[in-house]
Amino acid sequence: MGTFATMITGTAIPTHMTDDADLLTLLQWLSPVFPVGGYAYSHGLETAVAEGDVASAEGLSAWVGFVLERGAGLSDAVLLTSAMGAEADIDALNDWASALAASAERWQETHEQGAAFTRAVNAVTGRAAAEVALPVAVGRAAADLSIPPERVASLYLQAFATNLVIGAVRHVPLGQAEGQRVIAALQPVILAVAGRATEMAPEDNRGAAFGADLAAIRHETQDERIIRT
Secondary structure, three states: OOOHHHHHHOOOOOHHHHHHHHHHHHHHHHOOOOOOOHHHOOOOHHHHHHOOOOOOHHHHHHHHHHHHHHOHHHHHHHHHHHHOOOOOOHHHHHHHHHHOOOOHHHHHHHHHHHHHHHHHHHHHHOOOOOOOOHHHHHHHHHOOOOOOHHHHHHHHHHHHHHHHHHHHHHHOOOOHHHHHHHHHHOHHHHHHHHHHHOOOOHHHOOOOOHHHHHHHHHHOOOOOOOOOO
């Protein structure tokens, strides 16, 4: 199978450039401009801020770091890297994504973003892939790239964390510099989780971020909501 860039342009790219082209493709998919509406989903963080559980850069770093290590960050990374496997059962992984969603809003978040991601990739490539949860959709698409699963997972988690931090910068509020320091400080966590994910199957996931899950549940009935989850 050709590289993603070759599939789009129909033009062969020199071998020494394919890795860079695929990296640019992945960064495009994970950038804020890719139409998945990431800005509308806070993963329960809006409630955590409203209730005072996240009120500083230190609190934000701890909250996002725990979600990465024990919550949706880890489970998403496992689903993503599993979807990149040659024998991946995409339907089964999509079922796992639903089963691992601890709340209605978490289910909504992963499936709505996954559907939007799939539609965008289909529109660019001419594929007709079925809509699935976001980490499964990203892993399925990234399987055609010349990028190792661990690296794809780390960039996915970086985008995941960045989206949450950007929301907190607005709602806590925090300064832009504080937000950037939080993102930089999360790099070791992101790399460690991405590495763990490549050695796990969905059934090995024993993570649990109860505080974040409960915040997402309470967000469903929160009186004033600016964002969707």
